[in-house]
Each structure stands twice: as structure tokens, then as C-alpha cells.
């Protein structure tokens with residue numbers, strides 16, 4: 532197979548940081564690595580990716596693509612931070628989720644990387660995200676309940692047949708009582724690709740609807756996301772000695 | 788920690804106690820004259836034994852402050868529970884999780 536392009540970001544647990552990860556990897560790949568990147572909100576029931584990047588109430592959504600109301604190209608928004616996004620519809624309707632793969636497929640010609648945000652529930656939405664992806668990234672955090680959900684997610688991912696690229700261990704406080712990445716990788720038999728610190732700055736960035744990699748580029752969380760973004764495309768991220776703060780919060784423009 | 792037979796607790800009613808669990812079970816059924824023989828205004832044999840032989844200072848202190856077998860049972864029970872919880876270390880929790888999900 533060619534290099535994997537479509538990454539499904541999954542977890543069988545809400546609030547672990549899937550959407551945060553998608554938004555930040557999207558911004559990092561576009562800004563830091565100059566990649567053509569598309570982020571897709573396939574968390575159909577509770578689609579909040581737009582709210583992480585300042586796209587509050589979009590007219591064109593993945594929901595409409597899925598119900599064949601619009602072509603996939605019409606629902607792509609170009610973000611001023613450089614990535615493109617297909618948002619979801621905040622008050623969603625029932626859909627045939629299996630179409631996701633066929634809708635995404637032609638976009639592989641256009642983009643270097645496509646990141647799919649997904650539902651935290653064990654349902655058709657999650658299955659659709661896994662099915663549409665070339666590789667799966669499982670988001671976890673260093674506690675027993677999340678580990679349990681992660682083991683379950685890994686099992687489901689393996690059953691789906693889509694390879695697992697690795698685990699992203701998020702919200703790490705670096706405390707002795709926490710699980711460490713070795714605990715998680717040994718229990719799951721899956722490599723931990725990145726350890727992302729827990730930082731209140733992530734919430735502060737969210738309140739401004741800007742990914743932290745742009746909101747606070749020199750923050751440890753931002754470096755971790757940029758390093759992970761690089762590793763996904765096989766590029767080594769060189770951490771600058773002095774971080775340069777970008778003031779640009781990013782505004783939304785439509786693509787067409 | 789193993790203790791020798793000289794260190795066992797020989798109760799008035801003939802019971803022989805080798806450890807904290809034995810003491811716990813003993814206290815549940817002990818008759819009051821045996822209990823009073825060991826715990827009275829002059830002494831508290833259980834507290835002394837826990838301190839001197841079992842080397843559990845904190846528990847010994849608690850036991851020394853009561854002359855009520857029910858309370859003693861609770862205090863001893865608490866320490867046993869704490870130990871059981873400690874036994875559930877990270878590795879065993881993770882193993883349980885892995886087994887419960889992967890069958």
C-alpha cells in the first residue's frame with residue numbers, strides 16, 4: 532500500500548482528546564510541515580470539531596454529503612491556519628454511515644493527509660470512521676478506566692481490519708500514580724506514539740476556538756503534537772530553541 | 788513474617804493464635820470471662836501481643852485504647868482490608884483489565 536493518508540482518530544471514551552488531537556494535528560501538519568491536510572468531523576452525533584477551530588454553525592456539512600445533498604467538495608472549508616475542514620451538523624439526523632469511506636476516497640487524490648474525528652461510542656459511527664481510514668490512532672489517558680476503554684478500542688480496531696498506527700497518551704500529569712506509556716503499550720500490545728501533557732492552556736485555546744499549536748506554539752503540548760504530526764508523515768520535528776508566538780488566531784473562509 | 792511457637796498467643800480458653808486473622812476470628816466468638824482475663828484495668832494482652840510480636844505499632848495503640856471486642860474486630864478488619872487493597876497493585880489491575888477484555 533502507498534503511504535497511509537487517512538488516519539482515524541478514535542477512542543471508546545468521551546473527552547479523552549480525540550477532537551483536540553484532530554484539530555492540532557491538522558494545524559501542525561499545515562503550518563509546521565506545509566502539508567495539504569483535511570480534517571473531517573465524523574463524530575456524527577456530537578460533532579464539535581468546528582467548535583475547536585472557530586467554525587460554529589456551518590451551512591455545508593458532512594451530514595449533507597452523506598445524504599447526497601451536496602458533493603463532498605462543496606462542504607470543504609478552508610481555514611486560515613492552512614488546513615481544510617469538513618464540519619458536522621450540530622443538530623444531526625440519522626444517516627447511512629457506511630458511505631463515509633466512498634465519500635472520503637476521492638479526496639485522497641487531493642490531500643497529503645486526511646484526519647477523521649470520530650464518535651466515542653461503540654456504534655456504526657465509530658465503525659464507519661475505522662472503515663474509512665488507512666490507519667487508526669487510538670487516544671487514551673493514563674488511568675484505569677481509560678485503559679480499559681483503550682483495550683476495548685484496540686480490540687475493535689483489530690477486528691475492523693484497519694491497521695493501528697499507535698496510541699496517543701493524552702492528558703498526562705507526569706505523576707507517579709498515573710499509568711506510564713510502558714504500562715499502556717504492554718497491556719495493549721500497541722506502540723505509544725506520543726505522550727501529550729495535560730495543560731490548562733488547552734482549555735484556554737479552546738475558549739478561543741484555536742488549536743493550541745497555533746494559540747501557544749511554544750507550549751509543551753504544542754511541541755508534542757508537532758512531533759507526532761511529523762512522525763505520521765515520516766518527518767523529524769525539530770523543536771526550535773526559542774518558540775515564536777503567532778498572534779494569528781485564524782479565521783474561517785469558505786473554499787468556493 | 789513467621790513467628791515461633793513461643794510467640795503464639797495462648798488464650799485462657801485454650802485457643803492458640805498465630806496471626807492477626809486468628810485473633811480476628813477468636814474475638815468474634817470469645818466468651819466474656821476469657822476476654823476479661825486478657826483485657827482489664829491492669830493490662831491488654833492483645834495490644835501487647837500485636838505490638839511486641841506482630842510489630843504493628845499503630846494497630847496496637849488502637850487496640851490498647853479499647854476494652855470492647857467489637858471495636859477490636861473493626862480495627863483489625865480495617866488493617867486487613869487495607870492490606871488486601873494494597874495487594875491489588877498496578878500490574879494485577881492491568882492484567883485483570885487485559886483478561887476481561889481479551890478473554
Ligand SMILES: Nc1ncnc2c1ncn2[C@@H]1O[C@H](COP(=O)(O)OP(=O)(O)OP(=O)(O)O)[C@@H](O)[C@H]1O
Nearest residue numbers: 545546547548549550551651702728729730733737
Ligand atoms: N492535553 C490536554 N490538556 C488539558 N485539557 C485537554 C487536553 N486534551 C484535551 N483537553 C480538554 O479535554 C476536553 C475534551 O477534549 P476533546 O473534546 O478533544 O475530547 P473528545 O475525545 O473529542 O471528546 P468527545 O468524545 O466528547 O468527542 C476539552 O475540554 C479539551 O480542551
Ligand SMILES: [Mg+2]
Nearest residue numbers: 549550574579
Ligand atoms: Mg470529540
